Amino acid sequence: MSEVKKVKRREEISKEDKWNIEKIYASAEEWEKDFIKLKEMAPKLREFQGRLKDSRELLNFLKLDEEISRLADKLFVYAFLKSDEDTSNNSNQSIKNKVEAYSAELAAMEAFFIPEILSYEEGTIEKAIEENQELKVYKFMLQRVLKRKPHILSKDMEELMASVSDALNAPSSIFGMLTNADMTFPTIKDEEGNEVELTEGNYSIFIKSKDVKVREAAFKALFNTYEHFKNTIASSLTSSIKNFSFVAKTRKYNSSLEASLKPNDIPLEVYDNAIKTINDNLDSLHRYVRTKKKLLGLNEIHMYDLYVPVIDAPKSNIEFNEGVKIIKEALKPLGEEYLKIFDEGIESGWIDIYENKGKRKGAYSWGSYDTMPYVLLNYNYELNDVSTLAHEMGHSIHSYYSRKEQPYTYADYTLFCAEVASTVNENLLINYLIENEKDEKKKLYLINTQLEQIRTTVFRQIMFAEFEKITHEKIDAGEPLTSEDLCKIYHDLNVKYFGEDIIVDKEIDMEWARIPHFYNDFYVYQYATGYSAANSFVKSILEDGGDTVEKYKGFLKAGGSDYPINILKKAGVDMTTPKPIEDTIARFNELLDMLDK
Structure with missing residues (x-):
């Protein structure tokens, strides 16, 4: 009888195959020191309330807000990455919960900024920017805030809208509870003739079945169940x-x-x-x-x-290093500089490569202005895993470039742009594979x-x-x-x-x-x-x-x-x-x- 292949524990994964988040904080104690520092600094933001009309006060607020936000981002990224590498580790969960809870308090301390800016007479902020050269870097950000003015309501109305936001989001919550928790689907017969309970999770497998009876049964069982609740x-x-x-x-x-x-x-x-x-x-x-x-x-x-x-x-079994080689060949049209950054990501610990017990599923790219753009993978030696690596490195290199070239205020990109860089890499990869496949x-x-x-x-x-x-x-x-x-x-x-x-x-x-x-x-x-x-x-x-x-x-x-x-x-x-x-x-x-x- 062959031995059951077990998923490794976190400590069994070699150091070279894990992301280097010690580069952010060498220990939880170091993280704790910065967390205390954040809690000491953040209340100072409130001191600027009612004073932002003055160009020097506005600049000082924006500089302090950036310093606090950058520290909070760093604390947040470290805590969440530690949590995701092993969700069963209680001490990791503890620091994540701590910083997550504090983020709401921090948001409240900054909340006066936009309403105050929008409450001023037209031309006030533009005048402040003209008066103070150092404010020019914030010009586009402030213009974006000011463009919202026609759609901002009175203070009382804004408070009312905020107070009913939960109620306005209720339909989505109801839909989620009904479809994820309360709805159940009937059983269908799989390819071997076994009775299997249909779920939203396994539907995607059955609908691709080579057996037309299986996919028809899954299709009808799923949508007829939804029809009961139409x-x-x-x-x-x-x-x-x-x-x-x-x-x-x-x-x-x-x-x-x-x-x-x-x-x-x-x-x-x-x-x-x-x-x-x-x-x-x-x-x-x-x-x-x-x-x-x-x-x-x-x-x-x-x-x-x-x-x-x-x-x-x-069937494929593509070792991680082989996957990296394939991607680099596919990305050659992006030039040496891009490939050099890609290599830096592979060699300097951006990526957490393999599955381990308790590790979060899926894949993502995440980091902050003052950290590396980290990548979480659960690499499983298949072609799809190679494509996922190319995709997530597209996000990470996008982040690398934008953080290197832009000030903190403009380092994040919008959702409209976010998927472009990752999809460029994916498309270059699949185009390359199609072009070069002989079988x-x-x-x-x-x-x-x-x-x-x-x-x-x-x-x-x-x-x-x-x-x-x-x-x-x-x-x-x-x-x-x-x-x-x-x-x-x-x-x-x-x-x-x-x-x-x-x-x-x-x-x-x-x-x-x-x-x-x-x-x-x-x-x-x-x-x-x-x-x-x-x-x-x-x-x-x-x-x-x-x-x-x-x-x-x-x-x-x-x-x-x-x-x-x-x-x-x-x-x-x-x-x-x-x-x-x-x-x-x-x-x-x-x-x-x-x-x-």
């Missing part, structure tokens, strides 16, 4: 949309969409162009459906056939993988975005929406997006009911814009080289020093035009040509 979930979703609409109108925005996009200076046409460009190119998605039907050898293709791969994943089956698998990335990240997310636009516009206009209305809107979108070659099974009409992102209004379109911007960069980098690489590095170095649309535009990617999404569709068609040979 009126409750429709009520929670429409209440969430109504709440967002209420806040948008109260803050004097023209629409819910404007309330979501305007604070980041994203023109509404970016959202509308994304939907229009995809709608103008749905023939490509219809062709994908036809190609998939042919390759799977199906007489008819259903919604539950969309996720099954056209070829099984090849036809493996090549087919890689082509299908990238096609699925585009289908799910661009086409599907824009369909979601269109659903959001329709439902928010109706509620903004005072139209009620029932579960039947939501099902009809969603059904019609599926018919339009997937075309006449697929059977749009009635169960798919309920899919809107299981999408948690719909409670985070107008969020999902950013997956599609981020992927498309990354694809445009990759296309230019591979075709043009030098100049484009420098522009791309300019994007990485820009951090949050301008609005995201402007940062991308300066780097050569204009998200106010259809081109980035059209470039992505061109790549989709190119991959379809390879698949359809």
Whole structure:
């Protein structure tokens, strides 16, 4: 009998395979000293309340706030990384809980800043900036605050809005409790004929099954369960949309969409162009459906056939160092400087590589202005793990550049830009693998993988975005929406997006009911814009080289020093035009040509 392979304890993992967070604090005692220092410094912020009209006082406040924020960030990062490397370690959990609890107190001490700035007469802050040269570095940040003035309410109204924020977020909480805690799904038969309880977790496995009976059973069991709760979930979703609409109108925005996009200076046409460009190119998605039907050898293709791969994943066992070599070959077009930073990350302890008992699952990149940009992995020797490493190092090198080139105030980048750098690395990797793969089956698998990335990240997310636009516009206009209305809107979108070659099974009409992102209004379109911007960069980098690489590095170095649309535009990617999404569709068609040979 073979020995069961056990997950290692944290202390059994070699030092070279762990991140070097001792570089932040050598011990918990050192962390504790800085935590005490933070608690001594932070109350000094309150002393500036009512004094920010004076340019010297404003500058002194901003300098102190930066010093305190940087210290808090460092304490926070260390505590959370220690907690994530072993969630069963009580002393690690203790410092995490301590700093997490204090962060709310710290936020309260800083809370007067924005209302006070906005309470001044027009021109007051601009005059202070002119008077004091040292304030010029904060100019863009202060301008962003001042732009919110038309949408800020009276002090009493702001307090009222803050006091009802929990109630306004209740629909999302109700949805989460219902779908995560209270809903249960029936059993289905797996490929071996065993009765297995269906869950949201294992649904993603069954829907990719090679056995059509298994994926059909999983599909029907999942969505028929949601249908039992359709009126409750429709009520929670429409209440969430109504709440967002209420806040948008109260803050004097023209629409819910404007309330979501305007604070980041994203023109509404970016959202509308994304939907229009995809709608103008749905023939490509219809062709994908036809190609998939042919390759799977199906007489008819259903919604539950969309996720099954056209070829099984090849078995792989890629050692971490081999994965690093593959990624470096793929990233060569980004130039020596970029690869040097990548090497520095590998060699100087950015990465916590392997799983251990109690370690947080998944992967992420995280750090602060005064720490390294750390990467958490749970590397398991598969191709997907290599892709994850490339993705997270994209985030970390973006952070490295922005922190090196920008002052603290502008070192963080927005969500609109965040996924671009990680997706550039992922796309360079998969393009490289497709280009260099000699085994036809493996090549087919890689082509299908990238096609699925585009289908799910661009086409599907824009369909979601269109659903959001329709439902928010109706509620903004005072139209009620029932579960039947939501099902009809969603059904019609599926018919339009997937075309006449697929059977749009009635169960798919309920899919809107299981999408948690719909409670985070107008969020999902950013997956599609981020992927498309990354694809445009990759296309230019591979075709043009030098100049484009420098522009791309300019994007990485820009951090949050301008609005995201402007940062991308300066780097050569204009998200106010259809081109980035059209470039992505061109790549989709190119991959379809390879698949359809």
